[in-house]
Amino acid sequence: MNQSGPVLRVRGLSARIGQQQVVEDVTLEVPAQGVTALLGRNGVGKTSTIKAVLGLVERSGVVELDGERIDTLPTHRIVQRGVGYVPEDREVFGSLSVEENLRLAERSANPRRELVADLFPDIIARGQQAAGTLSGGQQQMVALARALLNDNRLLLVDEPTKGLSPKLVGEVTEALERAAQVVPILLVEQNLVVARRLADRAVVMADGRVVHTGDAAELLDDEQRVVSLLGVGSTSSSSSAHDSDAGSHPDPSTHSQEVRS
Numbered sequence: 040m041n042q043s044g045p046v047l048r049v050r051g052l053s054a055r056i057g058q059q060q061v062v063e064d065v066t067l068e069v070p071a072q073g074v075t076a077l078l079g080r081n082g083v084g085k086t087s088t089i090k091a092v093l094g095l096v097e098r099s100g101v102v103e104l105d106g107e108r109i110d111t112l113p114t115h116r117i118v119q120r121g122v123g124y125v126p127e128d129r130e131v132f133g134s135l136s137v138e139e140n141l142r143l144a145e146r147s148a149n150p151r152r153e154l155v156a157d158l159f160p161d162i163i164a165r166g167q168q169a170a171g172t173l174s175g176g177q178q179q180m181v182a183l184a185r186a187l188l189n190d191n192r193l194l195l196v197d198e199p200t201k202g203l204s205p206k207l208v209g210e211v212t213e214a215l216e217r218a219a220q221v222v223p224i225l226l227v228e229q230n231l232v233v234a235r236r237l238a239d240r241a242v243v244m245a246d247g248r249v250v251h252t253g254d255a256a257e258l259l260d261d262e263q264r265v266v267s268l269l270g271v272g273s274t275s276s277s278s279s280a281h282d283s284d285a286g287s288h289p290d291p292s293t294h295s296q297e298v299r300s
């Protein structure tokens with residue numbers, strides 16, 4: 040185990056979906072602490088990169104977890120090694136209760152129930168409720184809670200605030216902030232105010248490739264670079280704007296928004 044180096048190291052990762060090359064020669068690292076944001080315009084390959092790390096799409100290249108290669112392993116073994124995945128569409132089991140959803144996710148004999156209860160008291164209070172009847176934000180909390188129950192080395196979290204109301208964006212952001220204190224996170228996030236609040240580092244993709252890697256605040260506070268790399272206004276220019284649509288981001292024009300707790 041290589042505890043002092045990055046938790047995840049990706050080198051020359053390429054992935055195809057059907058005939059389309061969706062990830063091309065991606066090299067990135069996720070340090071063992073904090074949040075690394077994977078940013079970029081719609082369709083540039085962020086989700087595909089995460090799926091390629093997990094072996095969910097056909098890929099080539101080297102992926103190391105704690106210095107050990109995992110690109111040779113099937114997805115279930117990668118997950119067993121300690122890679123938690125919170126997919127974009129959450130994938131909670133709607134007809135099962137919250138408690139059943141949590142129990143299904145537990146891999147170890149000592150799941151981190153206290154941590155989850157502390158982070159998500161509202162979810163725990165709704166233990167007997169069918170997960171499909173929860174709000175989008177609450178379902179997101181269940182998805183995050185499932186990943187946090189296990190002692191993962193890394194969480195891959197894909198667009199956790201997508202489609203949520205401003206209040207829920209704030210709550211999910213806060214939960215992620217606390218989660219990041221116990222596990223490093225690679226976060227795909229279109230809401231740049233959320234990314235600015237959570238991320239220490241940023242990796243920006245365009246057309247399947249990495250086009251920028253660096254300090255997240257430095258990038259996201261630089262209006263010109265945000266416009267050129269991400270095609271939207273920076274977080275600093277709109278951080279005081281109280282946009283009534285804040286938090287949901289169906290297109291890039293709504294990316295720069297206030298996060299309210």
Ligand SMILES: Nc1ncnc2c1ncn2[C@@H]1O[C@H](COP(=O)(O)OP(=O)(O)OP(=O)(O)O)[C@@H](O)[C@H]1O
Nearest residue numbers: 056057059061079080081082083084085086087088
């Ligand atoms: N199942 C699929 N079948 C065909 N093409 C796909 C599939 N999934 C993704 N793609 C294509 O792969 C490319 C990268 O998609 P991906 O979802 O990785 O981008 P993204 O950066 O995560 O986008 P977004 O921010 O919109 O979620 C896009 O051109 C997309 O249309």
